Amino acid sequence: MAEPERRRRRPTTSCSVCRRRKTRCNRQSPCSNCARSRTKEPCVYDQEPQPARPGPRSIQPDLRRAPGQVPRVAASATPPCPDSSATTAAEPASPATDAAQIPARNLDLMQSRIEQLEQQLYKATSRPTPAAQIKTPASEIETTSSKFAGTFHVHRTSSLFGRSELMSRSISHKTRLLGQSHWMNSAIPVTKNFVAIIEPYLREGKPKVLDIVDKCKTLARIIKSQRAPPWPTPPTTDLxxxxxxxxxxNRYLETIETVYRVLHIPSFKRDYEAIWTNPSTKPETHFxxxxxxxxxxxxxTYDQNFSLRPEATRWIYEAQTYLSEPIFKPRLRIQVVQTRILLLLAMENVDVSGDSVWIAxxxxxxxxxxxxxxxxxxxxPEMTPFAAEMRRRLWNTILEISLQASISKGGPPLLSTDDFDAEAPRNIDDEALTAGLNxxxxxxxxxxxxxxARALRATYPVRLKVAKFLNDLNLxxxxxxxxxxLDAEVREAFKEFRRSLHPLRNQPSMKFAVDASEFIMNRYLSSLHMPYFAASLRSPAYAFSRQVVVDVLxxxxxxxxxxxxxxxxTISAPTSNPTPPTGRSETSEDLLARLITCGSGFFRSVAIQVSFTIPTELHAHLQDDEGLGPTRLRRDLAAVTEEVHAWSWRCMEAGEVSVKGFLMSGxxxxxxxxxxxGGTMDGDELARFLIEEGEKAAEGCVPLLEAMVERTKQNGDGAPALVDDLGPSPGLTEDWDVTRMTDAMFMPEGQGSMSWFDTDTMPGLYFW
Known part of the structure; x- marks a missing residue:
């Protein structure tokens, strides 16, 4: 293989004749050898171009280079600097000087310049990129601390992509992260300015209202401890x-069962009747x-004051103890699934660790x-029509409970329509569905x-979109x-939903189910627009959402x-102390209102949103009125503002132990x-006036809570006039598994629906 042509690296100093003859040249013109030569060949000095450095290299550093090694760049990256001392073409110069000195100086300057540029490039490429240059969405955390409400950290989405408002995406409170659909996410932005009015006055010292609130909190803890049975509470046959x-x-079958299908009613009634007709036969524990x-x-929904709350709490504790047994395989039965569904519904509505329903x-x-x-x-595999239909019903109910828990808790649904293919329940009455059907x-x-249940299932995909839209992690x-x-999709589904339920409106037995299901649909519509309500008070761009929120609420x-x-x-003027009617027969509307007032969770939380949203809307109307003299009220908003205060008191009479909802409405x-x-109070006068009103409201709560303490102390943990007492089932207390109790870790925090406002934090618990 032919060798590559050898290239000269030193500059040429001899004339062409001496180079060819390989003789010593004295570098004169002509040189001594050419002067003595007989051939008289011209003495010529060749000007060869400067040899190029080894091939150009990429400016990017080699990934295989050892750490700390300075990268090098091609010599051609920067042209050589002109030499001021070099002889120009117009000036005569000695050939020897032009051939020997100029290339050497240019080479030195070029090497020096290249080394300088290499150092600059290395420093530039090794410097970390500024964080401001990374075009990723940012999250701004605003901390709100108040003597009245405690400390909350509001996570807002930045307006990096052109949004003019910062929307609250979630709230950190104590050890919890509450998603956008949780009612606290709409309460904090709306009530922030209101709390700011009284906060300076509260921080000046310790006003009397704070002492009263502390006393109420102490009474609330006593009531909670008296209501809670000892743990574990093994189930007994006491009824x-x-x-x-x-x-x-009957109250259960008229209310909850009409919306959430759990039981096969004829089978349940048969087993229920057998307990009373055959008292000598010991019933099965699971039933x-x-x-x-x-x-x-x-x-x-038994009465207006939820007088059976202690008994209901004990029954729930018994079920929790029963289901916490460390036995897995026998629990994979349809009957146990029914029991666990009923337990979730009871925990939420009776408010026994109801905030953990989403986890369970x-x-x-x-x-x-x-x-x-x-x-x-x-x-x-082939199964009976009865088993197939019950499986469809239970799966449908679990989907509904899980989705509603996602909205109430503000947690992501963690489920999609691609995760299941079970169809909706068939439109078959329980009487036509028997166990022996072939x-x-x-x-x-x-x-x-x-x-x-079928109508709600038809709207499940769009409601799932709302829950994901609000609570999924979206930077x-x-x-x-x-x-x-999404609003257009929800409204279209709502229209079809109402159309499908129209034949049921004339059936008294289904009136509660129709009203409750419409309540559920309205909850999703209001949740979709609620994040924009606070912004709509400042920006007309969100006026549509403001109108939707007010109308739906x-x-x-x-x-x-x-x-x-x-x-x-015709809307009459609001009364000073509206009270619920008495002395008339109970209707489906009364039962739904009782479920909202006495219960908690999904239904109660929407009414809580009304309690601060409608008064805020009323205040905005009053502040925007520029007329002379007293400002005219919007009677509907004014009526609801006063009725909310009365409703908060009714909730406390029904067993609510947190006074802050009642204080806030007052x-x-x-x-x-x-x-x-239309008065012109300054900030201090307004704060003092509000604090005085708060003291009056708080003082009225103390006797109510003290009476509640005495009542729960007298009732103890026993049920009234028990029919039979066979004692606890054997083995239930010997080997139970607390790790299966998904809500046990939440019990010490309290159970009240307004307990999120409690400023106390459990020792040793921090938000990581």
Missing amino acids: PPRHLADILV IVQLKLVLALGAV AGSLIRTVVTMGLHRDPSRL QVPIDNNGPTSVSV TGPTYEETLQ LKIWCAAWPTSSIASP LMMAQTKVLQS
Whole structure:
């Protein structure tokens, strides 16, 4: 193989003749050799170009280079600097000087310049990139601390992508992260300015109102401790008297069961009747536990004051103890799934660690997926029509509970429509579905006891979109255009939902289910627009969301307070102390209102949103009025503002131990009077006036809580007039597994719906 041509590296100094003859040249013109030569060849000095350095290299540093090694760049990256001392073409120069000195100087300058540039490039490429240059969405955390409400950290989405407002995406409080659909995410931005009025006055010293609130909190802790039975609480066969048990069972079947299908009613009634007709026969433990959960749910709507709350709490504790046994395989049965569903509903509505329902619902989903309930029975081994239909009903109810828990808690749904293929329950009444049935009954085209559950299932995909839209981890945050698009989808689904339920409106037995399901749909519509309500008070760009929130919450309030003046054709002036009617028969509207007032969780939290949103809207109208003299009220908003205060008191009479909801509604009502009068109070005068009104409201709560302490102390933990007492089931207290109790870690925090406002933090618990 031919060798490559050898290239000279030294500059040429000899003439061409001496180079060819390989003789010593004295570098003269002509040189001595050429002068003595007989051939008389011209003495010529060749000017060869400067040899190039080894091939150009990439400016980017080699990834295989050892750490700290300085990268090098190509010599051609920067042209050589001109030499001021070099001889120009117009100046005569000696050939020897031009050949020997100029190239050497240029080479030295070029090497020096290259080394300088290499050092600059190395420093530039090794410097870390400034954080401001990374175009990723940022999150701003605003900390709000108040003597009245405690400390909250509001996580807002930045306006990096052109949004003019910072939207609250979640709130950190104590050890919890509350998503956008949680009612606290709408309460903090709306009430922030209101709290700022009284906060300076509260921090000056320790006003009397804080001492009263502290006393109320102490009484609340005593009440909670008296209500809680000892743990563990093994289930017994103790039941209330027959007439009371019949009422509680019927209340459950008239309310909860019409919306959330859990039981096969004929089978349940048969087993229930057998307990009373054959008292000598010991009933199965799993049915006794199931029955007591039914009684606990019926107790929520039994009377206006939830007088059976201690008994309902004990029944729930018994079910928790029973389900915490460290036995897994025997628990994978349809009867146990029914019991666990009833337990979730009871925990939420009776308010026994109700805030942990979202966690427990996730555990239940994984349990039933293990059993295959997420698959349609037509894709599983052959089973009876009864078993197939019950599996569809239970899976449908679990989907509904999980989605509602996601909205209430503000947690992501962690489920999609691609995760299951189980179809909706068929439109078959319970009487047509028996255990010994061999053929699948034909779907009924008319209304049945499953019609409401089927109608809600048809809206499940769009409601799931709302929950994901609000609570999923999305760094950019939702845009308003996406909100409006989803609003159109929800409204279209709502229209079809109402159309499908129209035949049920004339059936008294289904009136509660229709009203409750419309309440559920309105909750999703208000949750979609609630994040923009605070911004709409400052920016007209969100006026549509403001109108939607107000209109929907007024409809919801009519369900929570059926005697509201805004529900009448003509709105009368608000009374100073509105009270619920007495002396008339109970209707489905009364039962739904009782579930909202006495219960907690999904239904109660919407009414809480009304309690601060509608007064804020009223205050905005009063402040925007530029007329002379007293400001005219919007009577509907003014009526709801006063009715909310009365409703908060009713909640406390029904067992609510937190006084801050009642105090907040009283303070907002007092501010309404100030704004309506058109007075010119300065900040200090307004703060003192509001604090005085708060003291009056707090003082009124103390006797109510003290009476509640005495009442719970007298009741103790026993149920009234028990029919039978066979003692605890053997083995239930010997080997129970607390790790299966997904809510046990939440019990010490308290159970009140307004307990999020409690400023106390458990020792040793921090938000990591």
